[in-house]
Amino acid sequence: MKILHTADWHFGKRLYQTDLLEDSRLFVDWLLKKIQELEVDILLVAGDVFDTTNPSSDAMQVYYDFLKGLVATGCQLVITGGNHDSPAVLNAPREILKLLNVQVLGGACENCLDEILPLPDRSGKIGAAVCAVPFLRDRDLKRSVEGESFEDRRLAIRFGLERRYAQQYEEGRRLYPDVPLFGMGHLFMNGSATSDDDEKLHTIGTLDLFEASLFPPFDYLALGHIHRPQKIAKKDTIRYSGSPIALSFSEIKDEKLVIFIETEGKEITRIEELRVPVFRKLERITGTFEEVEAKLMAYTRPEGALKSLAEVEIREEHRDPALADRAKVFFLTFQQGDIQVLNWKFRFSQQLRTADELFGESTALTELTPKDVFDQWLSENAATDESKVLLGEAFHELLNGLN
Structure with missing residues (x-):
């Protein structure tokens, strides 16, 4: 099988009030041509399709034009929601998209085992499987306990993440023992190199403790959330694909990539970085x-x-x-x-x-965004790291509620 891994498209992104939709259009046009050229079977998009939870009609048009073009290639698609995405917006056409070989998981499923998907090749034979985990919020992992300390809360969320991936991995291996098992995630991994724009992304405050060693041994782990493409723990098989276009001036020197993976039988036989053209300097x-x-x-x-x-x-x-x-x-x-x-x-x-x-x-x-102003206030007024995390998360939830 031939699989592409990408993430963090951020359709509708504006840079100092200048929209980057034309950049996004050029990227998806290039991507569709690359899918046809390589005869890709599966495209994995690990979160943040859109830049806001309430995307503009123009951003939605770029998305639907891409889906229309993808269906014509015969390539199948798995999309997981990111922290910038609205689960409701992504999931709205989900049942119709299933008929077009497009699987969408905008938010966490009530039963996490429902996020395990078979990946058939163009002939219909299952050639791989994926544990397609969308962005997980605190409420997806645990419930608040009165009197719980900050450190207890951090460890409980980390344990919730570890347990969720472990359950899916074990069930995925049981259901599909003879093919490679992929994982997907949209989260911050300890040790990843961020850009300035990544610092503005909301991450659960505990995820600075989530390390590669806590993941089960997926044959390949396709990550999103960090815009700079990179391997984690120096492993070829644990990667952030990064954003395909530069979304901030801190990404000027980044080489933008999508990751091409080829499998045969139970093995991954090839992992190659495909350079995305620079559409705008x-x-x-x-x-x-x-x-x-x-x-x-x-x-x-x-x-x-x-x-x-x-x-x-x-x-x-x-x-x-x-x-x-x-x-x-x-x-x-x-x-x-x-x-x-x-x-x-x-x-x-x-x-x-x-x-x-x-x-x-x-x-x-x-x-300035509201978060720019709030972050500046927070850096000068929050007394402790704990209060910074708690106030930051509360502000993000309020901001999302207004979108």
């Missing part, structure tokens, strides 16, 4: 105002790519009101067909830290 441009101005005016985007997006930092020795006014006029009137400046700020070497620098000089309120 993200640039960080620094220097004095004159240097920045010259770089922007001379910039040429790569041939065939979408207009580049930039963060700009102007570095000067002293604060100069006249220069600040000149910069504001420049960026308000800046027109260059190859690059768009999304955010710019000054940084002065001879300057004490001011309140402006909490979020960056010249950062507008519209460029």
